[in-house]
Amino acid sequence: MRKLALPxxxxxxxxxxxxxxxxxxxxxxxxxxxxxxxTATGVGGGDVGMKPYNDPKNVLYKRSVxxxxxxxxxxxxxxxxxxxxxxxxxxxxxxxILIQGNTxxxxxxxxxxxxxxxxxxxxxxxxxxxxxxxxxxxxxxxGEEKPKAEGNDEAAYAENRRADILYSGEF
Amino acid sequence: MTVIARYFSRVLLGLSLLAALGGAHAQLAIEITxxxxxxxxxxxxxxxxxPGYSRALTSVIRADLERSGLFRLVEPGPTPIxxxxxxxxxxxxxxxxxxxxxxxxxxxxxxxxxxxxxxxDVSKQASLGGVAFVTTPNMLRAAGxxxxxxxYEKLIGEKGYFSTRIAYVVKQAGRYELQIADADGQNxxxxxxxxxxxxxxxxxxxxxxxxxxSFENKKPVVYVHTLATGRRxxxxxxxxxxxxxxxxxxxxxxxxTLSKDGGSQIYLVNADGSGAQRLMxxxxxxxxxxxxxxxxxxxxxxxxxxxxxIYRVSVGGGAAQRVTFDGSYNVSPRLxxxxxxxxxxxxxxxxxxxxxxxxxxxxxxxxxxSHKDESPSFAxxxxxxxxxxxxGGRGVLSAVSSDGRVKQRLSVSAGxxxxxxxxPYLK
Numbered sequence: 001m002r003k004l005a006l007p008x009x010x011x012x013x014x015x016x017x018x019x020x021x022x023x024x025x026x027x028x029x030x031x032x033x034x035x036x037x038x039t040a041t042g043v044g045g046g047d048v049g050m051k052p053y054n055d056p057k058n059v060l061y062k063r064s065v066x067x068x069x070x071x072x073x074x075x076x077x078x079x080x081x082x083x084x085x086x087x088x089x090x091x092x093x094x095x096x097i098l099i100q101g102n103t104x105x106x107x108x109x110x111x112x113x114x115x116x117x118x119x120x121x122x123x124x125x126x127x128x129x130x131x132x133x134x135x136x137x138x139x140x141x142x143g144e145e146k147p148k149a150e151g152n153d154e155a156a157y158a159e160n161r162r163a164d165i166l167y168s169g170e171f
Numbered sequence: 172m173t174v175i176a177r178y179f180s181r182v183l184l185g186l187s188l189l190a191a192l193g194g195a196h197a198q199l200a201i202e203i204t205x206x207x208x209x210x211x212x213x214x215x216x217x218x219x220x221x222p223g224y225s226r227a228l229t230s231v232i233r234a235d236l237e238r239s240g241l242f243r244l245v246e247p248g249p250t251p252i253x254x255x256x257x258x259x260x261x262x263x264x265x266x267x268x269x270x271x272x273x274x275x276x277x278x279x280x281x282x283x284x285x286x287x288x289x290x291x292d293v294s295k296q297a298s299l300g301g302v303a304f305v306t307t308p309n310m311l312r313a314a315g316x317x318x319x320x321x322x323y324e325k326l327i328g329e330k331g332y333f334s335t336r337i338a339y340v341v342k343q344a345g346r347y348e349l350q351i352a353d354a355d356g357q358n359x360x361x362x363x364x365x366x367x368x369x370x371x372x373x374x375x376x377x378x379x380x381x382x383x384x385s386f387e388n389k390k391p392v393v394y395v396h397t398l399a400t401g402r403r404x405x406x407x408x409x410x411x412x413x414x415x416x417x418x419x420x421x422x423x424x425x426x427x428t429l430s431k432d433g434g435s436q437i438y439l440v441n442a443d444g445s446g447a448q449r450l451m452x453x454x455x456x457x458x459x460x461x462x463x464x465x466x467x468x469x470x471x472x473x474x475x476x477x478x479x480x481i482y483r484v485s486v487g488g489g490a491a492q493r494v495t496f497d498g499s500y501n502v503s504p505r506l507x508x509x510x511x512x513x514x515x516x517x518x519x520x521x522x523x524x525x526x527x528x529x530x531x532x533x534x535x536x537x538x539x540x541s542h543k544d545e546s547p548s549f550a551x552x553x554x555x556x557x558x559x560x561x562x563g564g565r566g567v568l569s570a571v572s573s574d575g576r577v578k579q580r581l582s583v584s585a586g587x588x589x590x591x592x593x594x595p596y597l598k
Contacts, residue, residue: 098389098390100389100390106523107500107502107516107518107523108459108472108479108502108503108516108545108546109370109371109545109546109590110370110371110414110415110428110458110459110472110502110503111456111458111459111472111479111502111503113370113391113412113414113415113428113435113458114428114435114456114458115456117411117412117430117434117435117456118434118435118456121430121433121434138390138410138411139411139430140389140390140391140411140412140430141390141391141412141430142368142386142390142391143370143391145368145370145386146368146386166389171389171390
């Protein structure tokens, strides 16, 4: 089962290496002491009209890609959603997104963090292949730390095997 | 009522008295759920001096020794006995005590105390030594831990761990608190309070700093937090995820997991955040790095074989050797302080259990019968392993001796407790 996902991951590494897109320089500030609370900008500022990704009627309003257990490839039913976000980002090169990968709660927190990273990396790779620039994309993992669904049944687990797309101003 | 239970209730009384005296928050309660097979019988007399304070002191000493699982407390009787009183060895022998401790707590004019004690071998009818500690009412517990450390070392032959501290995370009402407490769970103080998760605290070898992962910026970032000042330094905030900090034994470098170059990979970075260097390249997940105590090797979790297993690689990089083979999920390696054994979490029939491997023989022993064990952490002398597990749907901390015999449970009155890390000896 897992082996199926591996070639895709390896391919993604080649793609990333191939396009020569080195990651940005470390976003490090020497002190970094005061950065404790995130500045949560409200959604839909309302000044120049609603962004399409904040419009409940727009396909871009959907931000979540769900994964099967122990799987990291994007299922066919989410290809259209990913393509829609890719199209928007390709047309709006100043817009950045953060992709947060998530897992269910079973097992090691740190290992789950790495599994969540595989999910966000899969979404990032798909967007890259559809023409979105590297500088617009960051894929990270929340592992099992921010479950959308509490509880320890399969329904909750499935809800938490997920990657979410956050647009500029939301992170 | 068993002897243990009777003494435990005494201990509880002592602890609540102390909490009242010192104004400390008794946030973690420790319950002893199993004890060693061969416990050394010891009588610790009430110390002479002002009874309120001296009983509080002896309660700490007794509780520490009892909790180690290596001692059986012998009823000392109601009469305080000082370090200078004549010892009736015959009487203690008849009560079944192999060791005896008498002492006193003497107040001086400046509001300080001198805690004096003497430890005796009952069958040899000889003193094994004694020490005097100057202390204050607020530091009585610390003095008790140091006396317990002294007794433990004299009788067991290895250093005690009662003066060490533990770090853990409490999730309560949507808040995450990184707390630092004494090894007995007392004097808990928050080092960091956040609305976002905090995971993977790791003590610097000198015990002065904690590295951890905080999600306060919507992604995992590694910080180093100096406990005395509260000052925080970003150690890794690269594009992507930054996690799994582990200190090198010299305290100058950390191993971390970064996804900045694609995938979760292990890097070495200086403690000030400079000089990040990739340890090795793989197309798999490599995470949960952990230095061997000699600093020569790094143990880590990888799914390079198709399922997560523990591997070892030289700190200079090169080829990795697989360490775990049984089962399809072995994660979170932690090396014992002597480097001879490795604690880790192993999935067995859907249960995640704490296990220990003797690295020379590769023999594995499952240490618990729980089902959601996580994040093991050795006491500084290697005797006990602290870990997180779940009881009744809540996160609790447990400790088990490395031979599986002694078991304790630590819990706070409300909230989930997780991510424990046992600190080093105080320097």
